Amino acid sequence: MSKQIGEVILDLQNISLRFGGVKALTDISFDVREHEIRAIIGPNGAGKSSMLNVINGVYHPQEGKVFWRGSERRKMEPHMAAQQNIARTFQNIALFKGMSVLDNIMTGRITKMKSTFLEHALWFGRARQEELEHRKKVEEVIDFLEIQHIRKTPVGRLPYGLQKRVELGRALAAEPKMLLLDEPMAGMNVEEKQDMCRFILDVNDQFGTTIVLIEHDMGVVMDISDRVVVLDYGKKIGDGVPDEVKNNEDVIKAYLGAGH
Numbered sequence: 001m002s003k004q005i006g007e008v009i010l011d012l013q014n015i016s017l018r019f020g021g022v023k024a025l026t027d028i029s030f031d032v033r034e035h036e037i038r039a040i041i042g043p044n045g046a047g048k049s050s051m052l053n054v055i056n057g058v059y060h061p062q063e064g065k066v067f068w069r070g071s072e073r074r075k076m077e078p079h080m081a082a083q084q085n086i087a088r089t090f091q092n093i094a095l096f097k098g099m100s101v102l103d104n105i106m107t108g109r110i111t112k113m114k115s116t117f118l119e120h121a122l123w124f125g126r127a128r129q130e131e132l133e134h135r136k137k138v139e140e141v142i143d144f145l146e147i148q149h150i151r152k153t154p155v156g157r158l159p160y161g162l163q164k165r166v167e168l169g170r171a172l173a174a175e176p177k178m179l180l181l182d183e184p185m186a187g188m189n190v191e192e193k194q195d196m197c198r199f200i201l202d203v204n205d206q207f208g209t210t211i212v213l214i215e216h217d218m219g220v221v222m223d224i225s226d227r228v229v230v231l232d233y234g235k236k237i238g239d240g241v242p243d244e245v246k247n248n249e250d251v252i253k254a255y256l257g258a259g260h
Ligand SMILES: Nc1ncnc2c1ncn2[C@@H]1O[C@H](COP(=O)(O)OP(=O)(O)OP(=O)(O)O)[C@@H](O)[C@H]1O
Pocket: 019, 022, 023, 024, 042, 043, 044, 045, 046, 047, 048, 049, 050, 051
């Protein structure tokens, strides 16, 4: 399989993030290229989720610079991530459990809605046209993820693996250019993991979406990632293609030390 990796779209330079006395990230630099699958790995507490939250604009690092498509991001708020076409999923599923699969995925379109609340309430003119377009996009996502049979089911009634797939669907509904996945396969059985791997690869391949993912399953990470960055105690200890990272002494030590 040969795929075209593009230019650097996200460049993190010397990022340090502290919470009071806790150094979550110390002087971390790495970049993400267009169309690649970039994994962030490391033992528990290494700083992976914090890094994703910096990318997303939820956390503001005390030091360092973030460049998005060559321009420095001064101040970034989470809603700006959506405007920059960055979507994410969470470590713990954050869906509306009582709502159907369809409605949950529809919430992924919110940042794309232009009509006013009143127009929506009256289902009037522009709102009506807009809703039909959003529905079309949502149906495409549902087809893509092969979840037609559960489109009306309340999410809370679904098995865990399918809930994770719906969460991916909601992120995809926003048509992101970059997708941040926080442990997309945590708690899944082997079959569910295989399905999720296939969908991640298909999203990357068919939509050209750049993917940054945190994942603990090393087999999965090494199989699907183009490049891997390794954190340990908030510091970067490795960075490269899977084969380089696998043979990196510091990485091996960190994982042995952590009992992996
Ligand atoms: N909001 C916060 N307030 C205080 N400390 C935090 C906060 N978020 C993270 N930390 C601390 O920062 C460090 C890195 O945490 P982080 O959750 O980023 O690690 P992680 O690699 O994602 O861990 P895990 O694999 O267990 O999810 C930890 O020591 C954690 O306790």
